[in-house]
Amino acid sequence: MAKDSDSSSLVRLNIGGKKFCTTVDTLTQREPDSMLAAMFSGRHTVCRDPENGFIFVDRDGKHFRHILNWLRDGVVPTLKDCQYSDLLREAEYYQLLGLMDGISDVLNKRKKEEELDTELTRIDIIKCIQSERVRFRGVNLSGLDLSKLDLSFVDFSYACITNVFFSRANLQCAKFRDVDAEGAIFRSATLRECEFTGANLRRALLTGANLQSANLQDACLIDSSFCQADLRSAHLQNADLTNANLEGATLEGANLKGAKLSNTNLRGANLQRAYLRQVNLRDTHLEGAKLDGANLLGAIR
Missing domain, CATH: 3.30.710.10 (Potassium Channel Kv1.1; Chain A)
Known part of the structure; x- marks a missing residue:
């Protein structure tokens, strides 16, 4: 020393x-x-x-x-x-x-x-969200800067949103079912009650995002970052969190049934009353994590 x-x-x-x-x-x-x-x-x-x-x-x-x-x-x-x-x-x-x-x-x-190789531009998006019902299902939006926009309740299902900037955007109740969102940036975004079922969020950045009650079932979250994110009551059943970083995240009451947590960083995370029944925690980093009231019946540690 x-x-x-x-x-x-x-x-x-x-x-x-x-x-x-x-x-x-x-x-x-x-x-x-x-x-x-x-x-x-x-x-x-x-x-x-x-x-x-x-x-x-x-x-x-x-x-x-x-x-x-x-x-x-x-x-x-x-x-x-x-x-x-x-x-x-x-x-x-x-x-x-x-x-x-x-x-x-x-x-x-x-x-x-640079001229973006996408079907829509940021200006197009702003015009669209002024209408009552907005849907971008299956649309290629890759690389767009959609930060700080109000995109609440928008349907992005099946869209390509790789490397899109959603930082500080309001995406409450938006739908991202089966989207390809690899490398997307949701830093400090509002994602309460969003649906990410089956989404590809590999390498996505969700640092400080509000994901309360969001549905991330069956999502690919490999190498993603949720540092300091709020995942209270989130649904993470069968999600793949291999190598994901959730240091300091709040997962109070979250459901992680069947989630893959190999080399997942949960240091200092709040897992109080979380559902971890029969989850394999052997290769998970839990130093300093709060597990009070968590359901760990049958969990492998």
């Missing part, structure tokens, strides 16, 4: 097997409220490999070079749209709020400058 008190000292990092070398200044100055800044602020101790001095972080190192370059010069990298979802996930983990906002700005600018 050693403290990094010298702000100009070299730091050797092993991020999921990929090795990097940087300085404490780089890790602490641009994003002083980040997890990395906290680690190397001098207030904490960090564990080093006694043989080579590397500090190990259990994350995918594929995009960490972009993290370091952001911390060095404050420039968001030029990537394909699908790669930004992965980088955004890493920025969220390291609590790099500036990078998260920068990625959103780049994608919004790109959407305005």
Whole structure:
């Protein structure tokens, strides 16, 4: 164990097997409220490999070079749209709020400058939602920026909404049955009582979203992020939450019967009175989770 008190000292990092070398200044100055800044602020101790001095972080190192370059010069990298979802996930983990906002700005600018290969535009959507009944069943909306719109009660069933931005949108009671929403971003969106039955939400970001009483039965939620999301009384029967991140999420009274929770992060989650009967929790991360009153009859732990 050693403290990094010298702000100009070299730091050797092993991020999921990929090795990097940087300085404490780089890790602490641009994003002083980040997890990395906290680690190397001098207030904490960090564990080093006694043989080579590397500090190990259990994350995918594929995009960490972009993290370091952001911390060095404050420039968001030029990537394909699908790669930004992965980088955004890493920025969220390291609590790099500036990078998260920068990625959103780049994608919004790109959407305005380029002609989208979709059937409708944001302006078309705004015109449509002014009518009494709105349905986009089976429509290709991939890549659109629909953030902050009132899309409550809209029917998106069977639509392609891959990489769509729904951040802070009002989607209460909207229908997403069997949609392809891979990589979609629902950060801080209102999704109360929404139907996601059979939806593909692989790699989707639902951080801070309100999903109270939402129906996610049979949904594919692999590698999705629900950090700090409100999933009270949500229906997650048979949902695939493999590698999903629900750290700090509220799942009070949620039904997870038959859900797949392999390598699912439920650290600090509220699972009070949740239905976990006969669920396999052997490979689930439950450190600090609240399980008071949860139905764990027959659960594998």
